[in-house]
Amino acid sequence: MFREPVAALISTPRLQTWTTVFVSVMVQAVPFLVFGVLLSAVIAVFVPRSFWARALPRHPALAVPVASAAGVVLPGCECGAVPIAGSLIRRGVTPAAALAFLLAAPAINPVVLAATAVAFPNNPEMVVGRGMASLVVAMVMGWLWLRLGRADWIRLPRRPELDDLSKGRAFWAAARHDIVHAGGFLVLGAMAAACINVLVPERWLQTLADNPVLSVLALAVLAVLLSICSEADAFVAASLSQFSLTARLAFLVVGPMVDLKLISMQTGVFGRRFAARFAPTTFVVAVLVAVGVGAVLW
Template identity: 65%
Template sequence: MTLLLLLLVVGQSPIRRVLGAPVMQSWMTIFLAVVVQALPFLVLSVLLSAALVVFVPPSFFARALPKRPALALPKRPALALPKRPALAVLVAGVAGAVLPGCECASVPVAGALVRRGVTPAAALAFLLSAPAINPIVLTATAVAFPRNPEMVLGRFVASLLLACAMGWLWQRLGRADWLRPPARASYEGRSKGAAFWGSVRHDVMHSGGFLAVGAMAAATLKAVAPESWLRTVAGNPAVAILALSVLAVLLSICSEADAFVAASLSQFSLVARLAFLVVGPMIDLKLFAMQAGTFGRSFALRFAPATFVLAVLVSVLVGAVLL
């Protein structure tokens, strides 16, 4: 500790010169602006997500969603069997619009739904829609894009379409051996108070770290990256959409905060930024790890690439119509 203090004292003049440089002043302004705007939404989401996971029993969701069709009942018409899972996917996708939760909360909830007999296609639709179209995310998007209210509608429509499409795609093409039965939830067996605050502490540290990384990346792009380079990338629509989609995967920002990062990337078109907002909550590095841990690597290696490709396509289509 003493050595560290001595180094700080000796190097305070160079440090002041670096921090006082116009580039660093611009960098810190952008970084703080993104963090300060996003932090209240992030904290509120963490609190609601912890309450959702700990205090609302997963059996509630299982009762609310249509179940797998009972194949053993001979009286039920054969043509009616596929309608129940397809309806469950739609109901689960829409349920994400009214149940606040971040990506970290949606994965264990989806795993609990599968354990309680909900068709996997519906559970996966909920997994994708809940962190993308819940009220906190949409409100944060409206605050981040006050002059572009169509971004809220575009994000809602594109994310809901993608969640339902992936659910229906899994229902049609998915195989049982690709999906490992989820293990028991990590908070079972603990008191609800301890589980709640444990979830809050974990998510604040986890999501807050990714928010800081995202804010630093956005500040660096704005303050350090050459303006001509950004104009070149942003000027090519296809490259801009792909670049921000990949950036969303790498940054792994919590969905309650990503709108403020997207809003700061003003060089890029609204369609490219919509792709950033749609891809991020659906698939990023932390989500891939969580999905692999919950449902198995075989599932994640198939589900994640398909989700990324379809998310980019849906974003372009919805953006072309609404933006």
């Protein structure tokens, strides 16, 4: 009874295009997502919390770039970086350095940069641009916090749900938590990317894409709304081929630092006063730095 209508619906070109975009994004992104979440759980559970206090320079201004660069060797998605940054602050690490790590780790770690290289095989400079821009944003925000931040804007975090577990159980608990949250946002992001390609008229996208200012702002805002995990966002950016490389670079720089899930997590971990100041400032700095790096590269 329903066979012919369903078959006709499935065979429509628009639905086939939607399915192709959705499946391609998921297939390419899931391995990086899983790998990143597992590494994040390892860092959260097995790396001693006192490690950073010993490894970072004592001078806060010097600790900021060191903590930012540490994202290269300590991979993790943004979901894991928020609680890790909270743990660092509780262990005495200067908030400026912890926040710089929070922004840098999800954006410049090897997993994310490798995923970006796979997603943009014909534009290797996108990997360089993403790494450079994200590192600069993290350091600028850390130094801005040193200059303008106040201790009473941060409510010190705690993860009591992991305190009484063995390391093995804590690892799996952290991994399950992050994979459920990050995986769900990945599915939504892939669906949104497919819908944009199918439902939004090409002339609308082209109108935005043809305007250098609007294209950057549009993709920056889209990154906030989609809330895609940083291990997967490069594949969504690659699918938005109507837009310039600079606009897509803004998408990749903003996304791991400011999105709806991060704002929510930062509010829960650090408090509303912190999130209300930190997220908008990070958004502005990320857009400006991405545009500057894009102007140099392209």
